[in-house]
Amino acid sequence: MSNLGKKTRLQRIFRHSTAPILTVAVDHMILFPEGMPQGIRDIQKTVREVVEAAPHAITMNKGVAMRCMPAFAGQIPLIVQGVAITLKCTGLSGHATVEEVVGLGADAIAIAILVKGPRELENLQHLGKVVTVAERFGLPVITHIYPVVESGTGYEISYDPEDVFFAARAGFEMGADMVKTQYTGDEESFRQIVSLIPVPVVAAGGPQCQDWQDALERMRCVGAAGAAGATVGRNAWGQANIARAVQELTAALVEGRNRGSHGRPGDIAAGNR
Secondary structure, rough: OOOHHHHHHHHHHHHHOOOOOEEEOOOOOOOOOOOOOOOHOOOHHHHHHHHHHOEEEEEEHHHHHHHHHHHHHOOOOEEEEEOOOOOOOOOOOOOOOOHHHHHOOOOEEEEEEEOOOHHHHHHHHHHHHHHHHHHHHHHOOEEEEEEEEOOOEEEOOOHHHHHHHHHHHHHHHHOOOOOEEOOOOOOHHHHHHHHHHOOOEEOOOOOOOHHHHHHHHHHHHHHHOOEEEEEEEEHHOOOOOOOHHHHHHHHHHHHHHHHHHOOOOOOOOOOOO
């Protein structure tokens, strides 16, 4: 029974398509808190515009889903974020249970965790427990899993291919149905990572690009690397025209997929420390 439920929900997100997907996340206020981003200050307006832009799915925290999504119920696949994290420390705060997410009618639960830091095992344990419960409900688990390194003020995201590979592999080994992780910045190293993970891998959108062409080229590289797609936030709702941004980012992913030549799996060497 759970396998059918999981497959049904995943098919809604992928829409029976082999093309790369683009999903939009609006969960940034308590996920990597960084003040009050302009693009999501009026969250009801932003949710409406994202839904109208018709990405493959939208990710949000449970309170936003409870208050802002009823008017759009069933119009777009819904992913509910289950935790909050911050780079000031490497732990997490769970705020949505599997049962709550199922009750909201969501198609998946997202679990954001940080690895390569001092609370790595604790974070992986949380992900594993969510996977165990979600399996009984046929609810897909998408882990947003990022490697970190120490910085002068705490921690920062690591783009090192070996670190990113570890994060993606850890997410898969803990049972996640889809892995979202940081793009390495290098098409070849990311291609090798994607080729070695047996579940769909999507790239995080990352910080807002100052040059729009840089954002589009990033999506082309992600698509060319063979990723299942990308999840963007600031590079979608941070634009004046969200619908146009979603359309162009999606087209760039497809363009990249069409141009990409998938190499054979190999050692992830580029960028090693």
